[in-house]
Amino acid sequence: MSLHARSVALSIGTPAELVDQVAGELVQRGEVKVAAAERILKQFRRAEREDSTEQLPVEAAAPGKVVLFGEHAVVYGHAGITASIDIGLKVRLSHDPDGPRFLQPRLTLECPGADCDIDMRRFSRAVDAALEQYGLSHEPLAIEVESDLVPGMGLGSSAAFSTALCRALRRYARGGEDEDTGEGLFAEVQELERIFHGQPSGIDAATVISGGVLWFRKGPPREVLPIRLPRPVAGMVCIVEPGARTIELVRQVAHSRELDQARTDAILEEIGALTAEAGSALGSGDYVRAGMLMLRNHEALERLGVSTPRLDEAVELLLNNGALGAKLTGAGGGGAVVALVEPEQLAGLVRSVQGSFLLAYPFELGSY
Numbered sequence: 092m093s094l095h096a097r098s099v100a101l102s103i104g105t106p107a108e109l110v111d112q113v114a115g116e117l118v119q120r121g122e123v124k125v126a127a128a129e130r131i132l133k134q135f136r137r138a139e140r141e142d143s144t145e146q147l148p149v150e151a152a153a154p155g156k157v158v159l160f161g162e163h164a165v166v167y168g169h170a171g172i173t174a175s176i177d178i179g180l181k182v183r184l185s186h187d188p189d190g191p192r193f194l195q196p197r198l199t200l201e202c203p204g205a206d207c208d209i210d211m212r213r214f215s216r217a218v219d220a221a222l223e224q225y226g227l228s229h230e231p232l233a234i235e236v237e238s239d240l241v242p243g244m245g246l247g248s249s250a251a252f253s254t255a256l257c258r259a260l261r262r263y264a265r266g267g268e269d270e271d272t273g274e275g276l277f278a279e280v281q282e283l284e285r286i287f288h289g290q291p292s293g294i295d296a297a298t299v300i301s302g303g304v305l306w307f308r309k310g311p312p313r314e315v316l317p318i319r320l321p322r323p324v325a326g327m328v329c330i331v332e333p334g335a336r337t338i339e340l341v342r343q344v345a346h347s348r349e350l351d352q353a354r355t356d357a358i359l360e361e362i363g364a365l366t367a368e369a370g371s372a373l374g375s376g377d378y379v380r381a382g383m384l385m386l387r388n389h390e391a392l393e394r395l396g397v398s399t400p401r402l403d404e405a406v407e408l409l410l411n412n413g414a415l416g417a418k419l420t421g422a423g424g425g426g427a428v429v430a431l432v433e434p435e436q437l438a439g440l441v442r443s444v445q446g447s448f449l450l451a452y453p454f455e456l457g458s459y
């Protein structure tokens with residue numbers, strides 16, 4: 092094949108994997124010219140698109156998450172412990188000749204009293220960035236989202252959205268072969284998470300991608316290790332009040348650290364030490380100890396200035412009604428609390444406290 096034909100193909104921006112085909116076609120037609128190369132490339136692209144749209148609709152899902160230990164401290168290199176929850180979010184790609192088009196997400200859980208407005212501007216930016224990541228910015232796609240997660244409550248709705256979207260687009264772009272649960276997918280999800288959270292530690296993305304109960308340290312090197320629970324234990328997420336934005340709370344902690352680094356670092360280190368102890372307690376099935384450590388973690392977050400009076404009251408209410416431990420979960424400033432519960436106490440706890448929260452849902456740790 093002539094070198095000239097290859098350089099004409101390259102000059103119009105033909106992707107590396109199509110250069111030989113475009114150049115070959117130019118030679119065969121005996122017309123080694125830019126205009127001909129552009130026509131040929133367009134035909135290849137159209138054929139490729141028809142191939143990929145054949146597999147539509149494509150669906151992908153991702154779970155929500157709670158932080159059991161270590162939020163904020165993870166940003167400063169300490170470990171955190173998280174669990175995925177068995178409610179989540181689904182992304183569906185279907186054919187839309189006028190696409191790509193991002194439809195208003197559907198939220199399935201009514202949460203009266205919470206500000207459930209989703210930040211469409213950020214979600215749209217994330218969709219644009221994701222399409223670009225996979226070279227799909229001009230695809231005839233409609234992108235639909237159906238979510239059981241109440242947004243803005245620290246339940247990982249942006250990480251679940253980013254993960255389900257990346258999974259669906261990967262599947263579409265690679266003809267069904269997507270299943271990367273490792274580094275590649277993590278980096279792509281983090282790219283979108285930055286649009287929502289600035290400089291996230293990666294704890295949300297890692298949890299939502301892997302599922303289960305996880306030990307996380309951002310590193311480098313990053314540690315993402317499953318924690319195996321020797322016997323079942325239940326959790327309960329309670330939505331207490333509208334939450335603040337994660338990025339603002341993370342900034343608030345950074346600001347406190349500027350004002351008094353020694354004090355802030357001491358609290359963050361204390362949280363790191365509690366988390367390390369909690370890892371052993373959970374791994375050995377000592378849930379009474381894990382619950383007690385959760386409460387101490389909550390008190391440390393209170394001193395860090397990210398709790399609110401209503402979150403503190405919620406923790407107390409849960410403890411008074413049989414929870415082994417409870418704490419705020421996520422960035423704080425409002426949002427949700429999570430409790431650890433012996434499975435046989437769960438039904439009673441739900442009955443006693445349900446009316447006190449905007450929403451309360453039990454889950455089994457590590458079940459997703």
Ligand code: PMV
Nearest residue numbers: 162163245291292337421422
């Ligand atoms: O996304 P949220 O609100 O669950 O917060 C994640 C945990 C933080 O430590 C507060 C932020 C981070 O990037 O790790």
